[in-house]
Amino acid sequence: MSGRAAALGILVLALLVACATLATAQEPPPLPIAWETGGPPGGTLTGLTHGVIPDRYMLVAATQGGGIFTSDDQGASWTRSAGLTSYFITCITTSPHDARVLYAGVEAREDYIPIELRSKLVKSVDGGLTWFESSAGIKNDAEGRSIPGAIAVSTTDPTVVYLGCSAIFAPRFYKSTDGGATWTPSAAGHDGYSYAVCVSPADGDFVLSASDLGVFRSLDGAASWSFVGFSSSAVGALAILPAAPDVVLAGDASGIRRSTDGGLTWNPFPLPGSPTDRVNCFAFDPGTGNAYAGTDTQGVFVSGDAGASWSRIVGTGEPLREITCLAPVSRAMVAGLLAGTRVLGAYWSDDGGDWAWSSEGLWASHSRAIRILDNGRVLAGVLGLGVAYGPEGLSWTFATGMGPREAALDFCEVPGDPPWVYAGSDSGVLYRSVDQGASWTAIASFPGPITGIEADLQTPGRLYCAVWGDSFYVSEDGGATWAGHAFPNVGFVSVAANPLDGARVVLALHRNGWGLLRSVDAGQNWSVVSDHLPTNLAWDPSDTSYAYCAGGLDWGMWRSADGGATWALLASYPGGGGSSHVAVGREYGYVWGLKNGRGVYLSRTHGDAWLDASGDLVNRTFYALDSREVLPSALGAAGNIMAVLTTDGAGVWSALGITVAVPYGPPPIGSAGGPRLVAWPNPFRSGVELRASEPRAGPLDVRVWDISGRLVRRLSGNTGSVRWDGLDAAGRPVPPGLYFVRPVGGTMSTRVVHLD
Numbered sequence: 001m002s003g004r005a006a007a008l009g010i011l012v013l014a015l016l017v018a019c020a021t022l023a024t025a026q027e028p029p030p031l032p033i034a035w036e037t038g039g040p041p042g043g044t045l046t047g048l049t050h051g052v053i054p055d056r057y058m059l060v061a062a063t064q065g066g067g068i069f070t071s072d073d074q075g076a077s078w079t080r081s082a083g084l085t086s087y088f089i090t091c092i093t094t095s096p097h098d099a100r101v102l103y104a105g106v107e108a109r110e111d112y113i114p115i116e117l118r119s120k121l122v123k124s125v126d127g128g129l130t131w132f133e134s135s136a137g138i139k140n141d142a143e144g145r146s147i148p149g150a151i152a153v154s155t156t157d158p159t160v161v162y163l164g165c166s167a168i169f170a171p172r173f174y175k176s177t178d179g180g181a182t183w184t185p186s187a188a189g190h191d192g193y194s195y196a197v198c199v200s201p202a203d204g205d206f207v208l209s210a211s212d213l214g215v216f217r218s219l220d221g222a223a224s225w226s227f228v229g230f231s232s233s234a235v236g237a238l239a240i241l242p243a244a245p246d247v248v249l250a251g252d253a254s255g256i257r258r259s260t261d262g263g264l265t266w267n268p269f270p271l272p273g274s275p276t277d278r279v280n281c282f283a284f285d286p287g288t289g290n291a292y293a294g295t296d297t298q299g300v301f302v303s304g305d306a307g308a309s310w311s312r313i314v315g316t317g318e319p320l321r322e323i324t325c326l327a328p329v330s331r332a333m334v335a336g337l338l339a340g341t342r343v344l345g346a347y348w349s350d351d352g353g354d355w356a357w358s359s360e361g362l363w364a365s366h367s368r369a370i371r372i373l374d375n376g377r378v379l380a381g382v383l384g385l386g387v388a389y390g391p392e393g394l395s396w397t398f399a400t401g402m403g404p405r406e407a408a409l410d411f412c413e414v415p416g417d418p419p420w421v422y423a424g425s426d427s428g429v430l431y432r433s434v435d436q437g438a439s440w441t442a443i444a445s446f447p448g449p450i451t452g453i454e455a456d457l458q459t460p461g462r463l464y465c466a467v468w469g470d471s472f473y474v475s476e477d478g479g480a481t482w483a484g485h486a487f488p489n490v491g492f493v494s495v496a497a498n499p500l501d502g503a504r505v506v507l508a509l510h511r512n513g514w515g516l517l518r519s520v521d522a523g524q525n526w527s528v529v530s531d532h533l534p535t536n537l538a539w540d541p542s543d544t545s546y547a548y549c550a551g552g553l554d555w556g557m558w559r560s561a562d563g564g565a566t567w568a569l570l571a572s573y574p575g576g577g578g579s580s581h582v583a584v585g586r587e588y589g590y591v592w593g594l595k596n597g598r599g600v601y602l603s604r605t606h607g608d609a610w611l612d613a614s615g616d617l618v619n620r621t622f623y624a625l626d627s628r629e630v631l632p633s634a635l636g637a638a639g640n641i642m643a644v645l646t647t648d649g650a651g652v653w654s655a656l657g658i659t660v661a662v663p664y665g666p667p668p669i670g671s672a673g674g675p676r677l678v679a680w681p682n683p684f685r686s687g688v689e690l691r692a693s694e695p696r697a698g699p700l701d702v703r704v705w706d707i708s709g710r711l712v713r714r715l716s717g718n719t720g721s722v723r724w725d726g727l728d729a730a731g732r733p734v735p736p737g738l739y740f741v742r743p744v745g746g747t748m749s750t751r752v753v754h755l756d
Contacts, residue, residue, distance in 0.1 A: 028574055031602060031611040035645075035653040038394035042385050043364025043649055045340025047092040048327040051099025053127045059329065060128040061340060062089035062104060065619050065649015066364025070128045074331045075338045075348055078361040083131045084122065086619030086650040093151045097158035100127045103134070103180060105148020105163075108618070119147045121163065123180050137183035138163070139170040146170045150197040154221075156204030162186075162222055164194020164209050173209065175222045189225035190216050196238035200262075202245040208263055210235035215250060217263050228263045239282040243289060244306050251279025256293060258307045269310060273298055283326035287335065292352065294323030294339060300352040315353025318404075343384035344405075367646035368426075370624045371411035374419060374681040378626075378644050379437045380652050381408030387423060389437040393644040393654035401440035403427060411437075412463075414455045414478075415685050415755060422463065422479065424450025430465065432479060443479045452495035456502025456522065457683060457755050458736060464505060464523060466492035472507060474523045485523055496537035498563065499683065499753060500544045500737060506564040508534035508549065516549060518564050530558070530567045536624075538584040539564075540591070541683065542738075542751045546606055548591060550580035557582060557593055559607050570607045574598070585627040585641070592643065594622035600645065613643075619650035629678060677702065677741050683753035684726070690741055690750075691721040701744035707737060726754055 044064035051058060059071040060081075067084040071077060088107045095101035102124045123134040139146050146165040154160035163174040163183065171185035172194055192211030200206035205221040215229025215238065229235065229250065237251030248259040256269040256279055271277050271293075281294040293301040293310065299319030301310045312319075322342035329338040329348065336350040338358065343366055345359030369381035370393075378393040386402035402408075408423040408431075421433040423440060426449045431440040444465075452466035465473040468491045471484040498504040507517040507526070516530040516537075530549075540546040549558040549567065557573035557580065560566060573593060581594040592613070593601040599614035600622070614620065627643035641658035677690045690702055702722050704713040713729050715722040724741070728734050736756040740749040 028601060028610040028612045031613045031615075033613050033615040033655050033658065035615045035617050035655050036394060037363050037651045037653045038396065039363045039390075039651050040365045040367070040380055040382050040385070040388035040396040040398070041359040041362045041651075042343065042345040042382060043359075043362060043366065043651075044342045045324050045346060045364075046089050047104075048325040048338060048340050048346075049092050049094040049102065050327050050329065051094045051127075053100045056127075058099065058127040059327070059338070060092060060094070060102060061346065061362065062092040063362070063364035063649065064088055065366070065621065065647065066362070066651065068092070068104060068128060068131070069362055069364070074329050075346055075358045076331070076360065078346075078359070080361075080363060081124075081128055081131065086617070086647070088649070090148050091150050093153065095153045095158055096155055097153070101125055101153075101158070101179075102128050103151045103153070103161060104131070105151060107147050121148055121151070121180065121183075134180040135183070136181060137176075138165075138174060139167070139185075146172070146174070149194050150209070152197040152199050152207070154204035155199050155201045160204060160221065162197050162199065162207055162209075164197045164211070166193035166195075172211075173222060173225075186222040187225070188223070189227075190218075191227070192216075195234065195236050198238050198240050198248075200240055200245045201242050206245075206262070208238055208240065208248060210238040210250060215263055215266075230257065230266055237279050237281050237293075239284070239291075241291065241306055242284055242286065247306050249282055249291065249293075249307050251282065251293060253278045255279060256301075256307070256310065269307075271295065271298065271301060271310065272312060280323060281325045283328060283337070285328040285335070287328075292326050292328075292337065294326045296322050299323070300326070300337065300339070300349075302352060313352035315349075315351070315355070317354060319353075320347055320349075320355045321405075345385075363651040364649055365651050366648050367652050368623050369408045369410050369423075370626045370644050370646045370652065371413065371421075372626045372628045372642065372644060373413055373421065373436055374415065375436055376642075377436050378652070378654075379408075379411055379421070379423075380644075380646060381411070381423065381425075383407040383426075387437055387440065392642065392656060393652045396652075397438075399433070399438055399440055401433075401442075402431060403429065403442075409449060409451055410453045412453045412455050414457070415681065415683065417686075420478065422453050422455070424453040424465065426450075428467065430479060444475075444482060446473065451493055454495045454497045454505075456497050457499055458502045459522075460756075462502060462522065464495050464497060466495040466507060468492055472523060493534060494536040496539045496547060498539055498544050498547075499541040504563060506537055506539075506547060506549075508537050508551070516564075516567065529565060534558075536581055538582045538591075540584045540606075541753055543606075544738075546584075548582045548584060548607065550582035550593065556580070557607060561606075572608055572610060574601055574610060574612070581622060581624055583625040583627065585629070585643075590627055590641070592625050592627060594625055594645065596621055600625070613655070615655070617653065619647045621648040622646065623648060629680075629682070677743055677750040679741065679750055679752045683755050685755045687723050687725045688752055688754075689721055689723050690715070692743060703742055703744065705740045705742075705749075706734070707739070712739065724752075 047062035056072045061069045068081040069078040090105035092104040108118045120135040122131040146167040149166045150164040159179045161176040171187045173187035173190045174183040175186040192213030196210040207218045209216045212234040216225045217228045241247040248263045250257040255271045257266045278296045283292045291303045325340040327338045339347045347355040348358040349355045366383035367380045371379045380388045387399040388396040390396040406425045410424045414420045423431045428446040430444040446467045448467045448469040454464045456462035461478045463475040471486045473482040475482045493508040503522040505519045517526040518529045534549045534551040547560045547564045557570045558567045583592045591603040601610045602613040603610045623646045625645040643655045702715040742749040
């Protein structure tokens with residue numbers, strides 16, 4: 001473990017006291033927390049550009065949520081560009097006059113950013129390594145925004161730049177005559193949202209713009225526009241052939257359209273095999289003169305006659321799908337193509353038919369589920385790429401066994417030797433792993449996406465499975481067989497089982513509205529306990545009277561203090577933002593709330609008071625979070641809490657070494673202070689290791705109490721740790737439930753959960 005975590009120790013007692021005094025309308029105080037990412041790789045590329053600068057050949061990739069990445073080894077590996085971490089990059093281009101000059105459109109989709117700062121144009125003069133804003137004159141305020149959609153530099157004048165936008169109550173086209181320093185609206189006659197702009201290589205005043213309403217042309221440098229295209233569908237790709245400026249190619253949902261008179265007339269070219277396949281991008285190889293078209297379902301098409309005819313490049317496997325951008329890229333003197341895709345990252349091919357994944361360092365993946373296992377390994381469900389695993393959430397390996405283009409939507413772990421880990425996928429297949437997520441085996445299939453998988457930790461073999469649009473299922477044999485409980489026209493969102501009484505289950509669902517169902521008999525019978533809008537559920541394993549639901553008609557946080565029977569809105573939860581996610585740490589009742597577009601919030605008081613734990617996160621389109629206590633030896637002396645969260649397009653982010661000074665005061669307990677114990681694993685079945693949270697000399701003496709305050713066991717060890725085997729002083733197994741352990745001389749107890 002690097003010293004990074006050791007430098008991240010956080011003492012939050014004073015902040016908690018301050019937080020408890022806040023009025024509900026106030027923003028919570030910030031928690032000094034640092035989030036880091038190391039993947040997983042992948043993601044959606046919105047653009048590729050390249051060029052030769054004095055000391056290297058540079059590739060630049062724009063991503064949907066992960067910012068901008070550069071590569072100086074032909075796309076074999078990538079590095080995130082400084083200053084644009086985790087932004088949604090809407091468009092990017094390189095100046096044809098100087099490859100060091102790039103322009104990019106940036107959009108932030110977070111409510112915490114003022115509306116006038118969410119969209120902007122940025123410029124780089126060092127090949128994409130650093131960026132600065134270049135948006136003067138572009139309308140972007142509370143009355144309307146111009147979101148950059150396409151940009152092109154004049155082929156004859158490096159100071160002239162054209163910008164097409166998606167805008168409401170704002171101009172949809174701009175022009176700059178000073179290299180992007182200032183912009184002037186230039187949209188007379190131009191209608192629709194502009195998705196692609198290109199300039200004739202022979203005439204810098206000849207400009208074409210593709211929009212959702214067709215193609216528009218300007219012959220006077222965007223001073224005026226005329227409609228010259230077709231309006232059957234949105235045009236997403238537009239290009240003028242470098243060697244034949246009168247030939248224009250347009251791509252949309254019906255294939256390729258070609259013009260040989262500068263866009264005045266068009267001839268359709270439905271693609272062979274699928275006449276309705278969408279064309280998303282074009283690229284040209286200056287060496288061969290070939291034109292390439294990237295599609296949604298059939299891979300790449302090539303033309304050697306200026307777009308007059310096209311043929312699909314056929315490989316030995318399935319074609320690459322959902323290609324968003326293409327660039328001719330050679331490696332080791334071998335000509336090839338680099339392709340950006342939706343969700344899956346970047347690929348390289350030497351023939352356009354067989355593709356190799358080329359996304360190392362491209363930390364822009366879309367993750368839907370996250371889980372910290374008992375051994376500290378982190379699992380992430382990555383959209384389109386299956387499951388990735390690794391330590392601390394900062395380095396990743398992709399697991400084997402899942403189907404292509406699958407993603408895990410939820411995980412659960414059942415303690416054992418070895419532990420079993422389950423993953424519910426978006427394809428409806430339930431997987432199980434016996435090697436902590438490194439490989440997976442399909443064990444069941446359901447008719448819809450598995451949005452929730454949960455284990456009854458008190459009943460070996462019992463699992464609950466929530467399936468979107470179908471039913472709720474129960475297994476009593478570890479997932480080998482399932483019994484369905486039909487709920488017609490219901491979309492289940494989440495399931496949570498009481499950690500100490502797994503027959504008590506709460507379901508979040510959608511059926512002509514939203515609500516919560518509760519069962520006290522393992523799903524045999526149900527009662528409606530709330531009709532507010534949920535997105536997911538979490539139970540507090542340290543105090544099972546508390547359960548939480550994110551959602552509500554105001555997208556807030558709801559809490560139950562009676563085991564899920566009744567629910568109340570938490571007035572203290574920060575307002576604003578979009579849909580929420582809730583997670584409860586498996587030690588000490590950490591409650592985490594995620595608000596899309598707003599932030600990360602942490603409560604150590606059952607949700608009565610909150611801290612803003614967003615830190616320096618820029619991408620705040622969240623999906624899931626998990627946290628737990630890990631052994632001090634894993635994180636160093638600074639702290640022993642790790643949190644990991646998933647984002648939409650910026651990978652997984654981790655906060656390591658979080659220390660909380662005062663946990664809840666379980667009986668018996670005195671005043672706060674002194675050493676406490678770290679328990680691992682927790683919950684446990686056969687035994688739990690108890691280790692002092694701070695280094696100490698001499699023996700370690702520990703006392704174990706049950707929830708009534710009765711002394712259960714005295715333990716001693718000479719190595720700084722002791723092991724409790726779940727037996728009392730007479731050698732009898734203690735019943736499953738909640739217990740408290742405390743070192744002799746200390747006044748702070750640690751909660752441990754013993755499973756049957």
